[in-house]
Amino acid sequence: MSNELLLGNSTLYSTHKENQRFRETSSQNITAILPAYNEEVSIGSIVLLTKLYADNVIVIDDGSTDLTADIARKAGAEVVSHGANRGKAEAIKTGFTAAADLGADIIVTMDSDGQHNPADIPNLVAPIIKGNAEMVNGSRYLNYPGKNSPVYCRAGQTMQDTTAKMNFNLKITDTQSGFRAYAASTKSIFRFSGKKTAIENEMLADAGRSGIRIAEVEIGACTSVGASIRDPVKYTMGALRTVAEDIEANKPLYFYSVPGFALATCGFFMGFKFMADYFFGIASLNFGHTFLMVFLALAGAYMTLRGIIAHSMAGAARQTDST
Known part of the structure; x- marks a missing residue:
């Protein structure tokens, strides 16, 4: 204009x-x-x-x-x-x-x-x-x-x-x-x-x-x-x-914790399945597979924890601002 x-x-x-x-x-x-x-x-x-x-x-x-x-x-x-x-x-x-x-x-x-x-x-x-x-x-x-x-x-x-x-x-x-x-x-x-x-x-x-x-x-x-x-x-x-x-x-639990929990669940599931297969002799130790499941578990746990902390800090900040 x-x-x-x-x-x-x-x-x-x-x-x-x-x-x-x-x-x-x-x-x-x-x-x-x-x-x-x-x-x-x-x-x-x-x-x-x-x-x-x-x-x-x-x-x-x-x-x-x-x-x-x-x-x-x-x-x-x-x-x-x-x-x-x-x-x-x-x-x-x-x-x-x-x-x-x-x-x-x-x-x-x-x-x-x-x-x-x-x-x-x-x-x-x-x-x-x-x-x-x-x-x-x-x-x-x-x-x-x-x-x-x-x-x-x-x-x-x-x-x-x-x-x-x-x-x-x-x-x-x-x-x-x-x-x-x-x-x-x-x-x-x-x-x-x-x-x-x-x-x-x-x-x-x-x-x-x-x-x-x-x-x-x-x-x-x-x-x-x-x-x-x-x-x-x-x-x-x-x-x-x-x-x-x-x-x-505004929704750190959705942004971090939800996908983080999904990744951690996937990593732990892969770990438990691998341990079961390894115990019964169905699978052998594989570096790539092991690295992936450890990475997914740790990354997922980190994201989940980060989301929980961010959510708690945001709630505390809002309470401080309102007082």
Whole structure:
């Protein structure tokens, strides 16, 4: 979504102007935070249009080497700059802190590359304003399952949505969405670490564990500036990696102990069978066979133990965070 697309289209811009009355009727302080890294092409128009629906717009310049910060500031945004690139998790953490300092009642997160339409903000924050939710996820697939998108994209999204349901018992149709709204009171439940999994997934996990009410609303999906056709192999591998990271971080018993127990069982079974055959003279000592069964038994026992320890440590960490 380039500047020309956003500002040069008079029909689109007039629609934004007409919807500006939303701000006049809302008594809530709505603050939008936009993490940005080298987004000088799109940031100006995104800030201008977001200001039509938000009381404050904060751009977190995450170590950009271009004119992102200058353009955002000239467009009317509050700019908080990181001296070096720290990643999206740190940028969102900085944004939440800055939004709280500005007295935000509702915090909206959105990307700076133009793929999110600011005109969707009224629908996004509506469940919070009405008191029906504390977090709202903007979904590109809620009422439109992406039938025209490539098969590999639909398969990857399905895998990630299924993982979210398994890990957090959340029925979310777009787990990778960066377009969300939060009641400002939820700030303390999020870790903002982004170390073991993507920040979008981590925040879903934190929200799911905290028990806050989560709603989903439909949003439009635009093509961001410089977007290109995704490589199917890279996209699929990325989706699989995301699923694996989520399961490892949130369900270590499933990730380590279940396959570990299966490997250990296989190794011990092979060992007992070999010993029985060797005792009755049916089999003779074979290095390869012996190495395999010992390896399976030890690897399986290690994975099982690691899963149990990780599960216990995660539970202790959650109890510490809640106290």
